[in-house]
Amino acid sequence: MAQCKFFVEAYIHGMHKEYKYAFIPRVGMMVERVRCTAGMHVEGSVAYSPGYTTYSPNGPVAYGDHEITIEYGDCLCFARTARLRYTIYAVNGFEYMEWKSK
Numbered sequence: 417m418a419q420c421k422f423f424v425e426a427y428i429h430g431m432h433k434e435y436k437y438a439f440i441p442r443v444g445m446m447v448e449r450v451r452c453t454a455g456m457h458v459e460g461s462v463a464y465s466p467g468y469t470t471y472s473p474n475g476p477v478a479y480g481d482h483e484i485t486i487e488y489g490d491c492l493c494f495a496r497t498a499r500l501r502y503t504i505y506a507v508n509g510f511e512y513m514e515w516k517s518k
Contacts, residue, residue: 418456418488421448426504436475438506440467445484458488472507479505481513 423446430441445462452458465481481503489495501513 417451417453418458418490419449419451420458420460420486420488421450422446422460422484423448424482424484424502424504424510426510428504428506428509430506437478438475439478440480440504440506443480443482443504455490455492456488457491458486460484460486477506479503 425442425444425446426440427442428438428440430439431437432439443464445460447460450458461484463483463485467478467480469476469478471477481501483502484500486498486500487495488498496517498515498517500515503511503513505511
């Protein structure tokens with residue numbers, strides 16, 4: 417058995433003092449628990465985009481597309497990869513895109 421529990425933490429509604437611009441000060445993956453029985457493994461990684469800007473009636477808004485990859489399996493023949501794709505918007509927060517497990 418290989419198991420992990422994680423969540424995405426994002427600080428949104430960041431505002432610049434001089435410019436009317438909503439940005440995202442911080443985004444991260446927080447691991448709460450990883451459990452593996454003998455011979456099993458769980459490894460994770462996060463890929464962040466450089467960030468983009470969209471425009472709303474209230475001014476520019478930052479957003480970014482991100483992907484979390486979890487690789488798990490045993491040391492011999494069982495290997496799986498799961499991917500979570502999501503977008504973080506500076507105003508609306510987290511938007512789920514896709515969860516795939518191969």
